Amino acid sequence: MKFVLKLPSMTVSQHHEAERNETASFSPLYRQIKRLMIQALELSEWRPGESIPSESELAQRFRVSQGTVRKAIDELVTDNLLLRRQGKGTFVASHDDPRSQFRFLRLVPDDVDSAALPVEPQSEFLECLRARAGAETARALGLAASAPIVAIRRLLRFAGKPVVLEEIYVPGERFDGLDLAMLKGYQGSLYSLFETRFGVRMLRAEERLRAVTAERASAQLLDVPEGTPLLSVERVAYTFGDKPVEWRRGLYSTAAHHYRNELG
Amino acid sequence: MKFVLKLPSMTVSQHHEAERNETASFSPLYRQIKRLMIQALELSEWRPGESIPSESELAQRFRVSQGTVRKAIDELVTDNLLLRRQGKGTFVASHDDPRSQFRFLRLVPDDVDSAALPVEPQSEFLECLRARAGAETARALGLAASAPIVAIRRLLRFAGKPVVLEEIYVPGERFDGLDLAMLKGYQGSLYSLFETRFGVRMLRAEERLRAVTAERASAQLLDVPEGTPLLSVERVAYTFGDKPVEWRRGLYSTAAHHYRNELG
DNA sequence: GAGTGGTCTAGACCACACC
DNA sequence: GTGTGGTCTAGACCACTCT
Numbered sequence: 001m002k003f004v005l006k007l008p009s010m011t012v013s014q015h016h017e018a019e020r021n022e023t024a025s026f027s028p029l030y031r032q033i034k035r036l037m038i039q040a041l042e043l044s045e046w047r048p049g050e051s052i053p054s055e056s057e058l059a060q061r062f063r064v065s066q067g068t069v070r071k072a073i074d075e076l077v078t079d080n081l082l083l084r085r086q087g088k089g090t091f092v093a094s095h096d097d098p099r100s101q102f103r104f105l106r107l108v109p110d111d112v113d114s115a116a117l118p119v120e121p122q123s124e125f126l127e128c129l130r131a132r133a134g135a136e137t138a139r140a141l142g143l144a145a146s147a148p149i150v151a152i153r154r155l156l157r158f159a160g161k162p163v164v165l166e167e168i169y170v171p172g173e174r175f176d177g178l179d180l181a182m183l184k185g186y187q188g189s190l191y192s193l194f195e196t197r198f199g200v201r202m203l204r205a206e207e208r209l210r211a212v213t214a215e216r217a218s219a220q221l222l223d224v225p226e227g228t229p230l231l232s233v234e235r236v237a238y239t240f241g242d243k244p245v246e247w248r249r250g251l252y253s254t255a256a257h258h259y260r261n262e263l264g
Numbered sequence: 265m266k267f268v269l270k271l272p273s274m275t276v277s278q279h280h281e282a283e284r285n286e287t288a289s290f291s292p293l294y295r296q297i298k299r300l301m302i303q304a305l306e307l308s309e310w311r312p313g314e315s316i317p318s319e320s321e322l323a324q325r326f327r328v329s330q331g332t333v334r335k336a337i338d339e340l341v342t343d344n345l346l347l348r349r350q351g352k353g354t355f356v357a358s359h360d361d362p363r364s365q366f367r368f369l370r371l372v373p374d375d376v377d378s379a380a381l382p383v384e385p386q387s388e389f390l391e392c393l394r395a396r397a398g399a400e401t402a403r404a405l406g407l408a409a410s411a412p413i414v415a416i417r418r419l420l421r422f423a424g425k426p427v428v429l430e431e432i433y434v435p436g437e438r439f440d441g442l443d444l445a446m447l448k449g450y451q452g453s454l455y456s457l458f459e460t461r462f463g464v465r466m467l468r469a470e471e472r473l474r475a476v477t478a479e480r481a482s483a484q485l486l487d488v489p490e491g492t493p494l495l496s497v498e499r500v501a502y503t504f505g506d507k508p509v510e511w512r513r514g515l516y517s518t519a520a521h522h523y524r525n526e527l528g
Numbered sequence: 529g530a531g532t533g534g535t536c537t538a539g540a541c542c543a544c545a546c547c
Numbered sequence: 548g549t550g551t552g553g554t555c556t557a558g559a560c561c562a563c564t565c566t
Contacts, residue, residue, distance in 0.1 A: 028554055029554075056531095066556090066557090067554095067555065068554080080528055084533065084534090085532090085563090086534065086562070086563050086564080087531080088532065090533075205527040206525070208525075209495060209522060209525065211475040211495040211516075212493050213493050229475035229494070230475050230493070231495070258472040258474050259473035260471070260473075261471045262469075262470055262471075263367065263368050263370075292536090294536085315551095318550075318551060319551080329537045330537090330538090331535095331538090332536060332537080334552090334553090335535085335536095348552065349544090349551090349552080350543070350545080350551075350552050351551055351552065352550095352552080
């Protein structure tokens with residue numbers, strides 16, 4: 001037994017010797033608490049934008065000290081699943097929140113410096129089709145070949161000028177009822193819509209960037225000459241359990257904008 | 265007075281009422297400890313690759329509890345200034361360390377997955393000149409116009425094939441004695457050389473990515489047709505005090521490689 | 529003033545590395 | 548075994564927000 005000597009009835013338990021160092025190489029209490037909290041988040045016991053119980057309440061519920069709950073929350077905040085507001089409480093992160101609005105769009109106009117508040121791009125949805133996954137999409141999303149998907153095409157404009165052309169693919173199963181009318185009618189970011197209407201939360205993403213040349217169709221939509229170099233951005237976005245739930249490819253016009261990245 | 269009631273003689277002090285909430289909006293003890301530790305790092309009291317004193321020693325030195333020192337170290341680890349090895353100690357991060365070797369190069373071959381260990385690129389230095397800063401370089405590095413700088417050109421090869429062409433500019437003042445012979449003779453990354461030979465530590469960087477077309481000279485060196493789309497990566501790297509000490513522009517050939525990015 | 533997150537302390541014990 | 552970082556607890560008090 002470890003870390004539990006003074007705990008008469010553990011919710012999270014390491015009471016069994018068997019649990020010690022078998023295959024799972026020792027998980028501290030706060031990580032087990034973290035896992036339980038992620039579960040509560042995934043099961044929507046706590047919903048985006050809402051506050052979760054206070055640290056002392058959670059400590060009672062899980063039968064651990066406040067410090068241990070705090071450490072679990074610390075990591076969830078680092079993972080962008082929760083956010084704290086001193087004096088007010090701890091809240092479930094939401095794509096509605098202006099704070100996490102631009103977490104996934106790294107393109108910014110050349111002139112504005114990093115301190116300035118980001119310019120809100122306008123989204124123009126071109127189409128939204130039900131289709132079957134191609135080989136590439138199926139692999140990226142971990143689906144069976146020719147599984148049902150939803151394909152979206154849209155154009156992003158900064159200050160009226162077209163800058164990003166995107167094709168977005170999501171599994172059809174999770175997005176029942178998603179169509180062009182809904183996309184056009186929704187106020188807010190795409191991930192906000194996914195979260196609000198379909199309960200799908202994008203937690204992290206991986207991007208692959210390349211330089212390519214504009215084909216005729218893309219060039220026309222982006223209002224650049226055919227052959228112009230464009231930034232190709234492929235993204236796989238993941239939800240709970242590191243499950244991929246979106247694949248997209250964007251073509252970014254980088255004449256007056258750039259992709260901004262911080263290396264820590 | 266706050267947090268110091270039981271501390272008879274503080275090294276870090278908040279004894280004076282004046283310090284309370286004048287302009288500097290309340291800095292907790294562990295941040296003051298952090299600042300002192302950064303100072304020790306900047307002044308090379310603790311050197312890259314070496315271990316720093318144990319947490320209990322530091323607690324004694326700064327007259328705070330181990331938990332407070334620990335929290336300061338936590339942040340320094342997050343900032344990539346220190347790294348912990350359980351059972352061994354806490355160490356000053358170094359660009360020699362394989363762990364932080366590829367922190368700043370995000371280009372990877374298309375085929376290898378993220379789990380695989382990165383392929384070591386080979387560096388071929390083309391030139392290294394002393395010159396005077398142009399307007400753009402001076403602005404990026406925060407130097408006076410026409411301040412002395414060192415300009416480096418190099419080619420990176422993955423598996424023998426040229427993939428990255430870079431121009432690198434550093435202030436001449438900090439890099440006395442840097443020349444082509446030294447670059448060619450050094451084993452290890454450029455930042456490792458900067459750290460080892462000149463005591464200049466790159467702590468973080470900002471990059472701006474764009475798509476451009478290959479000019480004739482660049483195309484020849486990268487062994488691609490003129491007009492090929494290339495990924496342009498501009499970087500400003502910062503050392504202690506957020507002082508910019510390197511500006512570089514790279515042209516990445518992305519036919520068989522891509523720039524990999526994680527969005528948290 | 530009450531409630532929440534944030535800081536700090538002191539002490540106990542666990543996991544890991546090296547001798 | 549000794550020393551290091553890592554975890555956990557219990558309790559006190561500070562800073563912030565809202566009522």
